[in-house]
Each structure stands twice: as C-alpha cells, then as structure tokens.
Amino acid sequence: MEQSMTGAGERPAGAGPAAVPSEEDLLFALVRARYGDRLTPEELDALRATVAGVVEGVREVRAVPLRNAQGPLPPTGPDPLPPP
Amino acid sequence: VTPDPVFTPVRDLAGLVRARRVSPVALAEAFLDRLERLGPRFNAVVTVTRDRALAEARRAERELTAGRWRGPLHGIPYGAKDLLATAGGIPTTWGAAPLRGQTFDADATVIRKLEAAGAVLVAKLAMVELAGGMGYRQPNAAFTGPGISPWAPDAWSGGSSSGSASAVAAGLVPVALGSETWGSILSPAACCGVTGLRPTLGRVSRHGAMALSWTLDKLGPLGLTADDCGLVLEAIAGADPLDAAAADRPYRHDAGRGAGRPLRFGVVRAAVEAAAPDVQASLEASLPVLGAFGEVEDVRLPELPYEAIARTILFAEAASALEELVESGAIAELTAPEDRYTLYARDAILAKDYVRALRLRAVVAREVGAILARFDVLVGPGRLTVAPPLDRELRSAFGGTARDPLGAIGNLAGLPAIALPNGAGDRGLPTSLQLVGAPWAEATVLAAAALYQARTDWHRRRPPGVSP
Numbered sequence: 001m002e003q004s005m006t007g008a009g010e011r012p013a014g015a016g017p018a019a020v021p022s023e024e025d026l027l028f029a030l031v032r033a034r035y036g037d038r039l040t041p042e043e044l045d046a047l048r049a050t051v052a053g054v055v056e057g058v059r060e061v062r063a064v065p066l067r068n069a070q071g072p073l074p075p076t077g078p079d080p081l082p083p084p
Numbered sequence: 085v086t087p088d089p090v091f092t093p094v095r096d097l098a099g100l101v102r103a104r105r106v107s108p109v110a111l112a113e114a115f116l117d118r119l120e121r122l123g124p125r126f127n128a129v130v131t132v133t134r135d136r137a138l139a140e141a142r143r144a145e146r147e148l149t150a151g152r153w154r155g156p157l158h159g160i161p162y163g164a165k166d167l168l169a170t171a172g173g174i175p176t177t178w179g180a181a182p183l184r185g186q187t188f189d190a191d192a193t194v195i196r197k198l199e200a201a202g203a204v205l206v207a208k209l210a211m212v213e214l215a216g217g218m219g220y221r222q223p224n225a226a227f228t229g230p231g232i233s234p235w236a237p238d239a240w241s242g243g244s245s246s247g248s249a250s251a252v253a254a255g256l257v258p259v260a261l262g263s264e265t266w267g268s269i270l271s272p273a274a275c276c277g278v279t280g281l282r283p284t285l286g287r288v289s290r291h292g293a294m295a296l297s298w299t300l301d302k303l304g305p306l307g308l309t310a311d312d313c314g315l316v317l318e319a320i321a322g323a324d325p326l327d328a329a330a331a332d333r334p335y336r337h338d339a340g341r342g343a344g345r346p347l348r349f350g351v352v353r354a355a356v357e358a359a360a361p362d363v364q365a366s367l368e369a370s371l372p373v374l375g376a377f378g379e380v381e382d383v384r385l386p387e388l389p390y391e392a393i394a395r396t397i398l399f400a401e402a403a404s405a406l407e408e409l410v411e412s413g414a415i416a417e418l419t420a421p422e423d424r425y426t427l428y429a430r431d432a433i434l435a436k437d438y439v440r441a442l443r444l445r446a447v448v449a450r451e452v453g454a455i456l457a458r459f460d461v462l463v464g465p466g467r468l469t470v471a472p473p474l475d476r477e478l479r480s481a482f483g484g485t486a487r488d489p490l491g492a493i494g495n496l497a498g499l500p501a502i503a504l505p506n507g508a509g510d511r512g513l514p515t516s517l518q519l520v521g522a523p524w525a526e527a528t529v530l531a532a533a534a535l536y537q538a539r540t541d542w543h544r545r546r547p548p549g550v551s552p
Contacts, residue, residue: 027431027432028432030431030432031428031429031431031432034428034431035425035428038413038416038425039425039428043424043425046422046425046426047425047426047428047429050219050426050429051429051432053429054399054429054430054432054433055432057389057392057395057396058392058396058433058434058437058441060389060392061389061392061393061396061437061440061441061444062437062440063389064388064389064444064447066440066443066444066447070443070446070447071443071446072439072442072443072445072446073442073445073446073449
C-alpha cells in the first residue's frame with residue numbers, strides 16, 4: 001500500500017477548508033475505535049445517541065461558572081486500610 | 085394461639101420473640117416458606133438461604149432460652165439485596181448473568197452487623213443487573229427476570245433494589261436491605277408501597293457491597309414502617325475499619341422521641357411539578373397531614389443542572405467501577421440488550437468534566453444546606469410515577485429522559501431521605517411521599533415519617549393475593 005506523504009492533521013495544498021468535527025463525533029470515534037468491533041451497526045447507532053446524551057449533559061455542567069477557589073467536597077481522609 | 089408474623093412490624097415481632105410467644109425458628113420457617121412459595125411470582129428472590137437462616141434462628145432460640153436478648157432484631161428474619169457479599173458459598177450475583185456463580189469469602193459489614201444483632205438472613209434478593217449502572221431502559225434487566233410489584237402482575241417493582249421492596253410488600257420478609265446510588269431504594273419502595281430509608285452518605289459501611297459509584301453509593305433498609313427502618317439503621321450504622329468512608333456516627337433509634345417541636349416542611353415545587361398528576365394529587369393530599377405536626381410552605385431551588393451533575397459523576401465512576409466487566413466483554417451476557425453496550429459511551433466523559441461535576445456538587449451541597457437551615461424536611465414525591473407497566477420503556481432521570489431534581493440533590497449532597505406510601509394512583513397502584521433531611525438528621529426524617537404514618541393507614545394496606 002502506498003504511504004501518504006501527508007501527516008496527521010495536515011491538509012494537501014489546494015484542499016478546501018476542513019469541516020471541524022463536532023465534539024460528539026470525536027468522542028464517538030474514540031468509543032468506536034475502542035469497542036466498535038464488539039458491536040452491531042444497530043448497537044453503534046444507539047451508542048452514538050448515548051454519546052450525544054453524554055455530551056449534552058456535560059455541556060450543562062460546563063455552563064455553570066465556577067471560580068478558582070471552588071473545589072470539590074473534601075475527601076473523607078487518608079485511607080487507613082491495609083491493601084486488599 | 086400462635087400470632088401470625090406476616091405483615092407484623094419488627095417492633096411487634098420483637099415483642100413476640102422476646103416474650104417467647106413466637107420462636108425464631110418458627111419465624112424463619114414461616115418466611116422461608118413464603119419466599120419459596122411466593123418469591124417466584126414477583127421475581128423477587130435470587131437465593132433462599134435456608135441452611136444459614138435455620139442455623140442463625142436456632143442460635144437465637146438457644147440464646148433467648150438462656151435469657152440473652154440481643155435487641156429488637158434478635159431472631160427477626162431479613163433479606164439482603166444480592167450485591168451484599170455473603171460467605172459460606174452463598175452466591176452474590178449483583179443481579180448479573182455473567183456473575184451467577186460469584187462467591188465471597190466474607191460477609192459484607194452490614195450482614196455481619198445484623199448477625200451480631202441476632203437477625204436471621206433468609207434470602208438474597210433480586211436486583212437490576214449491576215445496580216442499574218449500565219443504563220437499563222426496561223424492567224427486564226436482571227437474570228431473574230423483571231421485578232414485579234405485588235400490587236399488579238404487570239407492574240414493575242422498581243429498581244434497582246427490586247426484590248428488597250417486593251419481598252417486604254408481599255410479606256416474604258419483615259425487612260430488607262437495599263442500596264441507593266440514585267433512586268435505588270426510594271423508587272422500588274414507591275413502586276411496591278413500602279417504606280424505604282436512604283441514610284446519609286457515610287452513615288453505613290459499604291464494605292462488601294458492589295461498588296457502582298464510590299462517592300454516591302449508600303446502603304439502607306426497606307420495611308413496612310419508618311420505625312422498622314430506624315431499628316435496622318441502628319444496627320447497621322457506624323464506623324467500620326474496613327470502610328474509610330463510614331463515619332463514626334452511630335445511630336440511636338428512639339421511636340418515642342417524636343420531633344420534639346413543630347417541624348418546618350419545605351415542599352420542593354420543582355419536584356412536585358415533575359411528577360405525574362396522580363402522584364401530585366397524593367402529595368397535595370399529604371400536605372395537610374404534615375401540617376398537623378408542622379408548618380408547610382413551598383420552596384424553590386436555585387437554577388442548577390442537578391441531574392446532569394449527578395449523571396456525570398455517576399457515569400464516570402461507574403465506568404471505572406465496572407471497568408473489568410466492560411473490558412473483558414462479560415457485559416455481552418447481560419439481560420437487557422442496552423446494558424451490553426451503553427457503558428462504552430461513558431468513555432466519552434472527560435476527566436475535566438468529571439472534576440467540574442464534583443466541584444458543582446459542592447455548590448449543590450452549599451445551596452441545599454442554606455435551604456435546610458430554614459427547613460427541617462424537604463418534601464417531594466418518592467417516585468415521579470406509580471409503578472410502570474413491565475412492557476414499557478422506562479423514563480428516568482438516570483437515563484436523561486425525565487427530571488428528578490430532588491433525587492439528584494439528595495444523592496449529590498448525601499442527604500438522608502425516606503419514601504413512604506401516601507396514596508393510590510393510576511390503576512390503584514401506590515404513590516409515595518419523600519421526606520429529605522439535613523446530613524445526619526435521620527432521626528428527624530424518621531420522626532416525621534412516623535408521625536405521618538401514625539395519622540394515615542397507607543402503609544398498612546396490602547397488595548391483593550398475598551395475605552398470610
């Protein structure tokens with residue numbers, strides 16, 4: 001197979017403006033790359049919708065402004081337990 | 085005449101046992117028989133633990149004969165959601181077909197604590213596979229079949245503590261243990277018309293329980309009454325050297341204490357408005373009852389994406405907690421088709437978004453803390469609808485297809501809550517009232533629920549066809 005001389009992220013001279021993939025598309029591509037070989041086309045379609053739901057949810061989370069000092073609730077403390 | 089123990093509250097059963105009017109062995113036999121005979125009707129049971137139950141009951145009988153009384157749970161049968169580890173070769177399946185043969189070498193801490201209190205484990209109870217963490221959208225999401233509410237053969241028992249709720253409702257056990265990450269105690273309690281208590285996050289050790297979300301998981305009781313739940317909570321609460329998240333805050337249940345003063349109830353209108361009309365009607369009818377021992381007024385919540393915050397945290401933690409099952413491909417053997425792939429989508433949650441959700445959780449805790457400075461108890465529906473039909477796709481806040489602000493807030497802020505029956509809705513199925521308190525205020529929540537139950541009889545109504 002002939003190797004492309006164009007590196008990832010580069011576009012050949014003369015090509016038109018690139019369509020920027022949506023966050024949903026990029027994240028679905030990640031999920032499909034990891035698990036796509038286990039799934040039917042129907043399951044992949046359903047998974048795309050689920051990824052879209054995840055993205056929609058985190059957009060709501062991102063929309064709330066937070067200041068630098070606003071951190072998570074404190075953890076319960078150092079774990080005193082022996083390893084399992 | 086030997087009193088019939090079925091549908092007898094724990095405190096009354098304890099009195100019968102202590103007075104030697106009912107023997108622990110006879111009690112265990114009675115409930116073992118019902119579990120074996122009626123359990124399959126509701127897909128409520130994974131394993132009837134007959135041998136262990138009879139051994140524990142005989143021990144209780146010997147101790148009582150010798151004059152040793154461990155307390156109100158001594159000799160009382162109970163069931164445990166099948167995500168709580170049990171030793172002795174008893175399977176702990178997490179409701180999942182690929183884990184049918186899973187066993188553990190030791191009991192979960194709550195099982196050990198109940199054993200120390202003299203209680204008798206009679207069954208491991210059915211649950212939605214992997215506590216619903218895979219995103220199921222239908223009642224048929226357990227290898228034991230869809231949980232069925234004793235109130236109607238075509239109605240779901242709720243999830244994920246399905247069997248815990250239906251077994252109590254059908255008189256198969258006096259009390260049961262369940263777990264809640266988001267809705268898994270309150271929702272089945274509502275579907276089955278029983279009382280379910282979600283304790284404060286950290287009140288009860290989770291050692292030996294299946295983890296779904298380390299920062300959201302809680303264990304708690306389901307029973308016929310608020311008093312029953314309080315008695316069980318007292319036995320299982322407190323520090324545990326095997327669970328760093330279990331706080332050194334034991335709970336002392338005093339059923340006679342009451343509230344001590346008029347309670348201030350804040351009705352969360354956003355939660356009420358999200359509910360079905362029949363659930364809203366029952367809730368409105370409950371408010372004058374609450375008003376008999378408190379002041380009732382509406383409360384509005386600050387605008388925050390409560391459900392999205394809870395989902396982001398839960399999804400990210402579940403993806404990690406269940407990673408081995410996902411990566412191994414074992415989830416392909418799960419019952420609900422959507423459970424075989426939905427978790428893959430959780431890889432789409434970025435670390436930064438998860439941390440942001442945790443930061444917003446602190447905002448939620450602060451905002452609700454300010455509200456709970458003005459109110460003792462927040463009020464809303466225990467579930468937004470009555471038990472849905474078995475053949476209908478589920479709408480849920482968990483799946484993003486319904487609103488549940490009070491559930492999201494209560495679980496994000498780690499607040500104690502109780503669901504108790506408060507009426508009959510569509511098709512005569514139970515509706516439920518939810519009372520939410522400040523962190524560690526289980527006594528207030530239980531007192532309010534007990535005062536409500538002292539004035540109503542919804543918790544004494546029984547499903548058809550399950551009489552003793």
